[in-house]
Amino acid sequence: MDEGWPELSAPAKELFRRGAETALDVRARWVDDLHDASLSSERMRAVAADPVLSAAVRRSNEANLLQWATANVRAPGARVPASTGPEALATARDLVRRGLDQRALEAYRAVQGVVWRRWVSTCFELTDDPALLRELLDVSALSISTFLDDTVAAVVEHMDAERAELTRGAHAERRAAVTLLLEGAPISRARAEAQLGYGLTGSHTAAVVWAGDAGTDQLEPAADAVMRAAGAGRRLTVVAGATALWLWLPVAGEVSAVDVARVLEATPSVRVALGRAGHDVEGFRRSHLDALTAQRLLARLTSPRQVARYQDVQLVDLLTSDAARVEEFLTDTLGRLADGPAEVQEAVLAHVRELGSTTRTAERLFTHRNTVLRRLARADELLPRPLADDVLGVATALEVLRWRAGWLP
Numbered sequence: 001m002d003e004g005w006p007e008l009s010a011p012a013k014e015l016f017r018r019g020a021e022t023a024l025d026v027r028a029r030w031v032d033d034l035h036d037a038s039l040s041s042e043r044m045r046a047v048a049a050d051p052v053l054s055a056a057v058r059r060s061n062e063a064n065l066l067q068w069a070t071a072n073v074r075a076p077g078a079r080v081p082a083s084t085g086p087e088a089l090a091t092a093r094d095l096v097r098r099g100l101d102q103r104a105l106e107a108y109r110a111v112q113g114v115v116w117r118r119w120v121s122t123c124f125e126l127t128d129d130p131a132l133l134r135e136l137l138d139v140s141a142l143s144i145s146t147f148l149d150d151t152v153a154a155v156v157e158h159m160d161a162e163r164a165e166l167t168r169g170a171h172a173e174r175r176a177a178v179t180l181l182l183e184g185a186p187i188s189r190a191r192a193e194a195q196l197g198y199g200l201t202g203s204h205t206a207a208v209v210w211a212g213d214a215g216t217d218q219l220e221p222a223a224d225a226v227m228r229a230a231g232a233g234r235r236l237t238v239v240a241g242a243t244a245l246w247l248w249l250p251v252a253g254e255v256s257a258v259d260v261a262r263v264l265e266a267t268p269s270v271r272v273a274l275g276r277a278g279h280d281v282e283g284f285r286r287s288h289l290d291a292l293t294a295q296r297l298l299a300r301l302t303s304p305r306q307v308a309r310y311q312d313v314q315l316v317d318l319l320t321s322d323a324a325r326v327e328e329f330l331t332d333t334l335g336r337l338a339d340g341p342a343e344v345q346e347a348v349l350a351h352v353r354e355l356g357s358t359t360r361t362a363e364r365l366f367t368h369r370n371t372v373l374r375r376l377a378r379a380d381e382l383l384p385r386p387l388a389d390d391v392l393g394v395a396t397a398l399e400v401l402r403w404r405a406g407w408l409p
Contacts, residue, residue, distance in 0.1 A: 006142070008077040012135045016076035019122045019140075023069040030118055034061040037114040038107035047095075047107070051299035052210050052244040056091045057107055063087040064111070068147050077139045082150035084158075092158035094241035105152055112148050119144065171239060178238050178246070182285055189281070198236035203252035205230060206275040206287035208295045210244040211267075219245050222270040225263035230255045246291075248284060252277050254311070261307045271298065274309045293317055301404040308403075316403050319396065326400065333390065333397040337382040342405075345398055347375035348387060352395040 008016060023030050035058050039048040047053045064083045071080040095105075123136050177195040180187040189200055209223050223245055227235045232249040240246045249255075255274055264270060275290030277283070290310035297317045298308050320326045330338050337345065347365065351372070354360040358376075362369040380386050387394055 005079050006077075006139050008139055009132075009135060012132055012139070013076040015123070015126045015132065015136050016140065017073055018126060019119065019136075020069040020072035020076065022122050023065065023118070024073070028118075030115075031062055031065060033114050033118065034065060034111050037110040041106060041110060043106050044110075049296060051295055052241050053094055054299070055212070056087070056094045056242070059087045060091045061107075061111060064148075064151060065115075068144070072143070077143065080143060080147045082147070082154045084151075084154045088151065088155050089158055090242040092155050093162050094243070096159050096162040105155060108148050108152050108155075112144060115144055116141070174236075174238050181281060182288060184285070192281075196236055198234075198248065199250070200281050200284055202250060203277055203279055204284045204287050205249045205251050205255055205277045206284070206291045207247040207249065208240070208244065208273045208291045209247060209270060210241075210295070211270045212243065216243050218267040218270050219243070222264060222267045222272070223247055225267070226260055226272055229259040229263045246288065248288070252279075255309070257307045257309050257312065264306055268306070270306075271295075272307050273298065274307070276310050297403070301400075303403050303405075305403065313403060315396065316400050319400060330397050330400065332384070333393045334401075335382060335384040337379055337394075338397075338401065340379070340382045344375045344378050344382070345401065347372055348379045349395060349398045349402065351376060351387075352391055 022028055038044065038057055038061055039054055047057060060083075063085055064087075067083050067085075068080050071078070119140055120137065123133060123140070127133055127136070173195040174197075177187065177192045179185075181192060181200075193200055207223075207226055209219055209226060211219055211222075223235065223237060226247065227233075227249060230249050230251050231253075232251050234250065236248040238246040254277065257274070260272055260274070264272065273291045273294035275287035275294070278285075278287040294308040294310045294313050294317075297303070297313050297320065298305060300320060300323070301316075319329070334340075337348075347361065350364045351358070351361045354364060358369055358372050362372045365372065376387065383390075383394065
């Protein structure tokens, strides 16, 4: 036992153990509250908007809660060692490689407040004995704060080590040059090209390639596959985090999302967002920002799609920036069709794309013309207004659903 650490009485230990079991119960939804708190503050906006960083924070929340609660089931009230597992290492690495400092660790403080409130509520449900409750709360307050202080200290140490690593070698030079280019800072073309090993004159198409922890070993093969699908012979690669790569390909034409998805079949845990082709330094920057926007859209809609091109999601991105307004728009525009049969939704969208031609719609869907007519009639039954009265609104709403549900193009 740690010297000076308080020892709980047997009854308080039993209550502590029961409380820890409650925290582990998925029905109590502690983790959901932790995620909301850790990503909701103004200072965490940059982290929350980045799918890779926000996923890393969520994994850390789950790992930290699991470690603290499990330790207190085994040894109620004893000091819990800091969380230094792979989740903490990955979070530290990702934060540093995104150029963020220790202020991003505010998430841990927000989590501490949520855990304490949930824990106090749990303790009051476990006992109404004042003396026992005081003993339980005193030790648990120390346990929670010490565990998170020790964990933050460990993460800071990891961040310092990662930052030191990034200040050395070619990766540091590439990352520094890319950061300056993306920020529009004054850096000469010759210097940037020397540090990047990549020419900035000509055309560029940017991509973001990312995966969950289980797919990190597939990032490089996936990046090579994207390069081949785009018809490029080389690529500029910047490691953007433990689970993400930023790519630039010297290609001018549109990259086919279907071709990219096909070459990614061997790496199903990897996802790719593509920017529009751009020219010269401004195109280098804009294409990357496009790719980030497409990546964030997939995360915002929790879309299962593996590949997204900015030019395919630009309208949906503009429409879905306010989640509450999106749901209102979908409900008002689609009515019961929002939850209607997928084949009816697809028929309507295809009909609009074919400018109202039933024959071409049938050919597009590989079905009979009469089947298309029946599906369109069914759509009119489900819509608040006939399709002919609101073609643009219905098509736009279905486009949002198409990306959110992951329909095929």
